Amino acid sequence: MESCKLLIAGLKQVVQVCKNGERMLVGDAMNDVAIMQSEDGNCGYSIVVDSDGNIHDIDTDKNINHKYNGTQFEKSIDGRGCCVIPGLVDAHTHPVWAGDRVHEFAMKLAGASYMEVHQAGGGIHYTVEHTRAASENELYQLLKQRLTSMVKCGTTLVECKSGYGLDTESELKMLRVINQAKKNKIIDISTTYCGAHAVPKGSTSEEMVNDIITNQLPKLKQEIDSGKLQVDNIDVFCEKGVFNAQQTRKILEEGVKMGLMINFHGDELSDSGSAKLGAELKAQAISHLEEISDEGIKEMSKSHSVAVILPTTAYILRLKAPPVRKMIKAGVPVALGSDFNPNAYCMSMPVVMHLACVNFHMTMAEALTASTINAAAALGMSDTHGSLEVGKKANFVIIDAPRWEHLVYQFGCHDDVIKAVVLGGDIIHMKHST
Numbered sequence: 001m002e003s004c005k006l007l008i009a010g011l012k013q014v015v016q017v018c019k020n021g022e023r024m025l026v027g028d029a030m031n032d033v034a035i036m037q038s039e040d041g042n043c044g045y046s047i048v049v050d051s052d053g054n055i056h057d058i059d060t061d062k063n064i065n066h067k068y069n070g071t072q073f074e075k076s077i078d079g080r081g082c083c084v085i086p087g088l089v090d091a092h093t094h095p096v097w098a099g100d101r102v103h104e105f106a107m108k109l110a111g112a113s114y115m116e117v118h119q120a121g122g123g124i125h126y127t128v129e130h131t132r133a134a135s136e137n138e139l140y141q142l143l144k145q146r147l148t149s150m151v152k153c154g155t156t157l158v159e160c161k162s163g164y165g166l167d168t169e170s171e172l173k174m175l176r177v178i179n180q181a182k183k184n185k186i187i188d189i190s191t192t193y194c195g196a197h198a199v200p201k202g203s204t205s206e207e208m209v210n211d212i213i214t215n216q217l218p219k220l221k222q223e224i225d226s227g228k229l230q231v232d233n234i235d236v237f238c239e240k241g242v243f244n245a246q247q248t249r250k251i252l253e254e255g256v257k258m259g260l261m262i263n264f265h266g267d268e269l270s271d272s273g274s275a276k277l278g279a280e281l282k283a284q285a286i287s288h289l290e291e292i293s294d295e296g297i298k299e300m301s302k303s304h305s306v307a308v309i310l311p312t313t314a315y316i317l318r319l320k321a322p323p324v325r326k327m328i329k330a331g332v333p334v335a336l337g338s339d340f341n342p343n344a345y346c347m348s349m350p351v352v353m354h355l356a357c358v359n360f361h362m363t364m365a366e367a368l369t370a371s372t373i374n375a376a377a378a379l380g381m382s383d384t385h386g387s388l389e390v391g392k393k394a395n396f397v398i399i400d401a402p403r404w405e406h407l408v409y410q411f412g413c414h415d416d417v418i419k420a421v422v423l424g425g426d427i428i429h430m431k432h433s434t
């Protein structure tokens with residue numbers, strides 16, 4: 001090779017997560033992450049990124065020096081004493097919105113439940129009002145800031161939902177904003193249409209389903225077919241008092257006809273049969289699942305739909321923990337997401353991983369698998385993302401510590417522990433040296 005984009009050398013650990021082309025890890029394999037470890041006194045490991053921004057080679061420094069003698073590297077990073085893990089994947093976020101809901105935090109601390117705030121016209125309704133009124137540019141600036149914060153915490157691929165528009169024009173506006181961020185390569189993005197996020201004020205759920213099927217989805221299809229928009233997934237908030245299982249099925253099936261992957265909210269505040277429904281529809285992913293039934297777990301393990309667990313939501317709303325251990329034991333692929341939204345204001349996957357370990361009893365290795373290869377699988381992107389393997393996109397987090405676990409162990413202050421974040425071989429974040 002004459003020229004390459006990036007060389008990272010001297011690494012103490014290269015945490016590949018998996019190394020045999022696995023598309024997801026289940027059961028005990030979630031805890032068995034693949035690591036290349038340099039022993040004290042021996043030379044470290046290097047990673048070579050090709051000019052297309054993909055991983056070209058991973059080997060010892062000695063072998064890389066030998067193989068790439070004479071190759072020009074556009075950039076290099078001194079990785080001595082550091083570890084590298086795949087760029088983190090955040091499998092569930094609502095990052096496009098305007099309006100401040102800090103007052104609701106006080107209401108919830110005083111005892112109001114999520115549904116009480118929602119039914120009093122707050123929650124999603126409040127955000128819808130402000131998001132509808134905001135211009136596309138305002139929303140884009142807000143999104144850009146939030147995505148940049150996520151990058152600083154190590155995220156390089158994020159699922160971004162619409163869902164605070166609830167009418168055709170406002171939903172399309174949100175999707176255009178997400179598409180703009182994707183074009184500008186702030187971070188890798190999987191885009192989700194979530195028009196069925198709530199029943200708008202003044203409508204019934206049946207009227208909303210009808211609007212989605214007869215107006216919103218046909219218009220969305222036109223935009224996708226004409227190349228104006230790129231959308232990957234379809235989402236519904238399947239919940240008592242929002243959309244029931246039958247309405248959810250109707251919307252999701254219509255989305256599948258348009259080529260969208262099913263990735264929806266289910267069994268969060270009550271068991272509404274979402275897991276069973278999602279498994280039957282071969283959903284790519286189902287999120288929340290605090291209230292999943294044993295039957296739902298069984299069905300999801302058969303369909304291999306990814307369970308996207310959201311520790312910040314259960315934490316902030318003081319919900320019961322989803323049965324993560326049962327899911328892993330049953331062979332359900334488990335992923336993690338931040339659920340960043342005005343209710344759960346967290347953009348940091350290391351914090352999410354920490355909460356998953358302490359509150360849901362996941363091991364650090366399971367939390368890493370759930371935030372890399374399995375989260376990429378939730379987005380149908382684990383062929384290119386989620387592990388450090390030759391040919392995959394060069395998305396990395398370089399950790400300034402002798403073991404990768406410091407990223408989860410150190411609670412907050414990521415600036416201290418994250419040395420650099422790399423997207424497709426480009427250094428998109430570098431820690432300030434003091």
Ligand SMILES: N=CN[C@@H](CCC(=O)O)C(=O)O
Pocket residue numbers: 094123124127237265268313339341342343344
């Ligand atoms: N549950 C539905 N949607 C979000 C909350 C959105 C909001 O409150 O604005 C969630 O995933 O937690």
Ligand SMILES: [Zn+2]
Pocket residue numbers: 092093094265339341
């Ligand atoms: Zn959500």
